Amino acid sequence: MILLDTNIFLEMFLKQDRAAQCERLLNRISEGELEAVVTRFSVHAVEAILGKAETVSIFLRNLERSSGLVVYDTGNTDEIATTIVQRKTKLDFDDALQYFVAKKLAVDYIVSFDRHFDDLDIERTEPSVLLGKGN
Numbered sequence: 001m002i003l004l005d006t007n008i009f010l011e012m013f014l015k016q017d018r019a020a021q022c023e024r025l026l027n028r029i030s031e032g033e034l035e036a037v038v039t040r041f042s043v044h045a046v047e048a049i050l051g052k053a054e055t056v057s058i059f060l061r062n063l064e065r066s067s068g069l070v071v072y073d074t075g076n077t078d079e080i081a082t083t084i085v086q087r088k089t090k091l092d093f094d095d096a097l098q099y100f101v102a103k104k105l106a107v108d109y110i111v112s113f114d115r116h117f118d119d120l121d122i123e124r125t126e127p128s129v130l131l132g133k134g135n
Helices: 006-013 019-030 040-050 053-065 076-089 093-104 127-132
Strands: 002-004 036-039 069-072 109-111 123-125
Touching: 002 093, 006 019, 006 040, 006 053, 019 053, 019 127, 036 040, 036 093, 040 053, 040 069, 040 093, 076 093, 093 109, 109 127
Parallel strands: 002 036, 002 109, 036 069, 109 123
Antiparallel strands: none
């Protein structure tokens, strides 16, 4: 299982430089070829950044139809634990939350373009690298 960081969705929806590789990865997840998790925190962040009702609706419908994607809802206990992780790792809250959930669910990779994850004990990878690993 992999954890998808917020920027993977934003890259695709905002049609940024690496949108095509993100779309390929998300399609593989949607078809159930790969198992992934995204935090509800990331979902809300994407919703807030996309802003427009039509775009947010497309995003949410895609999440709902994705066979290989689970949305993980954190509770207060998870978020309190995240603050402890935040102090230990020096990550900001959103990155610490992603890392905490990744550890809790024992994911294989954090899929992100954010290099803040590079010095952790869960490997960060990017969509093109992950897809190139035969996944």
